[in-house]
Amino acid sequence: MLLSAFSYIKDKTSYLQEFISDPRSTGTIAPSSRSLCKTMSGGVDWENVRSIAELGAGDGVLTRHLLKRMHADCSLSAFETNLHFYSKLSEIGDERLTVLIDSAENIEPGYDAIFSGLPLLSLPDDTRHHILQRARDALNPGGIFIQFQYTALSESLLSQYFNWTRARVICNIPPALVYRCHSV
Numbered sequence: 001m002l003l004s005a006f007s008y009i010k011d012k013t014s015y016l017q018e019f020i021s022d023p024r025s026t027g028t029i030a031p032s033s034r035s036l037c038k039t040m041s042g043g044v045d046w047e048n049v050r051s052i053a054e055l056g057a058g059d060g061v062l063t064r065h066l067l068k069r070m071h072a073d074c075s076l077s078a079f080e081t082n083l084h085f086y087s088k089l090s091e092i093g094d095e096r097l098t099v100l101i102d103s104a105e106n107i108e109p110g111y112d113a114i115f116s117g118l119p120l121l122s123l124p125d126d127t128r129h130h131i132l133q134r135a136r137d138a139l140n141p142g143g144i145f146i147q148f149q150y151t152a153l154s155e156s157l158l159s160q161y162f163n164w165t166r167a168r169v170i171c172n173i174p175p176a177l178v179y180r181c182h183s184v
């Protein structure tokens with residue numbers, strides 16, 4: 001009983017622990033809310049999308065949500081650089097999911113939709129530019145890149161690679177902005 005309570009608390013505070021050890025990469029103290037996941041997945045044509053990627057999948061809250069919405073023939077590649085989160089993602093065990101312990105900078109072409117929870121502004125400048133360039137080039141024609149951020153400060157950066165529209169999500173810690181982006 002005490003052991004399961006301890007592991008429950010450890011699980012729920014996993015972002016906080018990772019944030020304390022590496023704030024710049026982790027970028028948050030809590031996983032995305034249901035409301036943020038719904039807004040992230042809202043602009044996608046789920047009947048026709050067959051190949052998607054998630055950049056910075058964290059503990060897998062959005063990953064699980066995407067798997068629920070995905071077509072049985074759709075595949076999902078999740079990129080994560082944090083070893084603790086990589087192990088948690090590997091436990092999901094869905095045959096449509098491939099978990100990669102790799103930087104989002106190494107994404108290859110071939111995706112209909114790319115979801116990103118990467119903390120763009122806290123990454124080194126050359127890394128964030130490289131990721132956005134690679135993500136744009138990895139989209140199939142007509143593909144969509146969906147990024148959430150906690151502030152509007154990355155808008156000029158996003159505009160260098162994409163045309164975008166924005167939605168606000170209040171029910172999240174902290175409140176977030178979701179950008180739906182298409183190639184310029």
Ligand SMILES: C[S@@+](CC[C@H](N)C(=O)[O-])C[C@H]1O[C@@H](n2cnc3c(N)ncnc32)[C@H](O)[C@@H]1O
Nearest residue numbers: 025027031032056057058080081082103104117
């Ligand atoms: C704000 S968290 C997002 C977590 C999750 N997607 C969610 O919605 O709750 C950002 C994640 O990006 C990961 N990350 C940071 N830099 C990365 C990189 N270059 N490539 C892949 N993942 C990265 C961090 O380890 C962290 O798990």
